[in-house]
Amino acid sequence: DIQMTQSPSSLSASVGDRVTITCRASHDISDSLAWYQQKPGKGPKLLLFGASRLESGVPSRFSGSGSGTDYTLTITGLQPEDFGTYFCHQYYSTPQTFGQGSQVEVK
Amino acid sequence: QVQLQESGPGLVKPAETLSLICTVSGSSVSVSQYYWTWIRQPPGKGLEWIGYTYYNGDTKYNPSFKSRVTLSVDTSKNQFSLKLRSLTSADTAVYYCARAVVGAKRLDYWGQGTRVAVSS
Numbered sequence: 001d002i003q004m005t006q007s008p009s010s011l012s013a014s015v016g017d018r019v020t021i022t023c024r025a026s027h028d029i030s031d032s033l034a035w036y037q038q039k040p041g042k043g044p045k046l047l048l049f050g051a052s053r054l055e056s057g058v059p060s061r062f063s064g065s066g067s068g069t070d071y072t073l074t075i076t077g078l079q080p081e082d083f084g085t086y087f088c089h090q091y092y093s094t095p096q097t098f099g100q101g102s103q104v105e106v107k
Numbered sequence: 108q109v110q111l112q113e114s115g116p117g118l119v120k121p122a123e124t125l126s127l128i129c130t131v132s133g134s135s136v137s138v139s140q141y142y143w144t145w146i147r148q149p150p151g152k153g154l155e156w157i158g159y160t161y162y163n164g165d166t167k168y169n170p171s172f173k174s175r176v177t178l179s180v181d182t183s184k185n186q187f188s189l190k191l192r193s194l195t196s197a198d199t200a201v202y203y204c205a206r207a208v209v210g211a212k213r214l215d216y217w218g219q220g221t222r223v224a225v226s227s
Binding site: 042046089099100 | 111146153154155156158167169170171203205207211212213214215216217218219220
């Protein structure tokens with residue numbers, strides 16, 4: 001199985017800050033990576049796929065980058081509604097696997 | 108708009124079989140563009156991919172579950188389902204259903220999840 005190591009596990013940032021979350025895969029996943037946001041009691045929401053492709057309707061302050069084994073989610077200009085848990089997902093190989101999640105608090 | 112809703116028992120006994128249904132609206136389980144997927148999250152742990160079923164009945168499973176799980180699709184009801192046998196307390200989790208896009212298998216729509224506890 002491909003292991004996804006995500007960091008940090010939690011962070012606190014102010015409105016307007018730039019926030020970065022990283023995911024490292026144990027093998028090359030060839031950009032087969034998605035990022036999701038989850039709020040308490042809700043199902044996850046797709047933000048980006050293909051490492052850097054923004055899902056329709058997702059604000060442009062969310063961006064993704066990376067290649068090979070290392071990937072990054074960046075929120076540029078954090079907004080109050082961006083609180084929640086973010087996690088990465090590799091769909092390159094079976095079984096698909098997920099990062100452990102990064103909890104974002106907006107001060 | 109696309110919506111997925113899980114349903115099933117909140118409590119099951121050890122050694123029994125868990126049956127969950129995902130009801131889909133705003134999208135058809137009969138089309139070839141999507142895989143219909145189950146994921147779970149045990150308390151305090153990360154997400155775990157269980158597998159998916161396809162409109163024609165094809166399936167792909169996580170080897171960790173392969174001997175215990177059956178996924179299927181019911182095109183007449185626009186639903187898909189999960190059966191997980193020989194339950195233990197380790198199967199206590201929130202279970203999610205989701206739609207994955209064929210090709211780039213991103214999970215573009217998820218249900219809100221259903222809590223299942225395995226306990227006598």
